[in-house]
Amino acid sequence: MHDHRATLERMRSLTPDEETLSRLTRLFRVFGDPTRMRILYALSRGEMCVCAIGEYLGMEQSAVSHQMKVLKDTYLVKSRREGKTVYYALADDHVQSIVCQGYEHVCEDKE
Amino acid sequence: MHDHRATLERMRSLTPDEETLSRLTRLFRVFGDPTRMRILYALSRGEMCVCAIGEYLGMEQSAVSHQMKVLKDTYLVKSRREGKTVYYALADDHVQSIVCQGYEHVCEDKE
């Protein structure tokens, strides 16, 4: 095995702590599911209730609820109750800018 | 079931095509693994060979190679051969800006 002490020395300080690393990768995994991405795209136009999301994406109410929980736990969406109905909306602009960054990347690679 | 034709109407046009959606979520899934994220962090300081990456992160050579393939297939890293050694480096600044966006998000949520 060849030597690379110098290379190793360079970045020992950089790596984020376990807690942050875990949160960070968890966040990206949440973005990594087509269904959730569709939901986020849908919400980028404005708030929607569980019912409408399910109808729009052709998925069961239960599946939607499960995914909304995931999205909420990672602070990507927020909710608001109005009677029996719960409306979900994107939590903030961060969500969109992350998706856009990814979007640009995959578009570049199409060449 | 209550009515939401108006809501639905709003965003039918938005959703990206299947191909793009698939590429996009695939990309985020790649960012969603702690090992790969550690590799990307390591490379953010400069190129490294497979050997050094494995040593640094305490993982087997085979595992590193497998992951480098994933990273390369999604254009997150590029490689350069020098004799028997293969050096990997981040493909472009995009990678770092995506990670940073995510980083900011998880940091905000710590409050």
Added chain:
DNA sequence: CGTTCATATGAATGACTGTTCATATTATAG
């Protein structure tokens, strides 16, 4: 050529996770 080092690849296994089904909340209306 044969050997050795660095890397790549294929198959198998175990862990994780999205969906479904059944059931539980929560809220409104009568």
Added chain:
DNA sequence: CTATAATATGAACAGTCATTCATATGAACG
């Protein structure tokens, strides 16, 4: 209080994927 609509939750199943082990490729050197 009962019925019903909207949403949430828990358990089970199925598909995905990261790691490991064994083996293959590729390059330098004698």
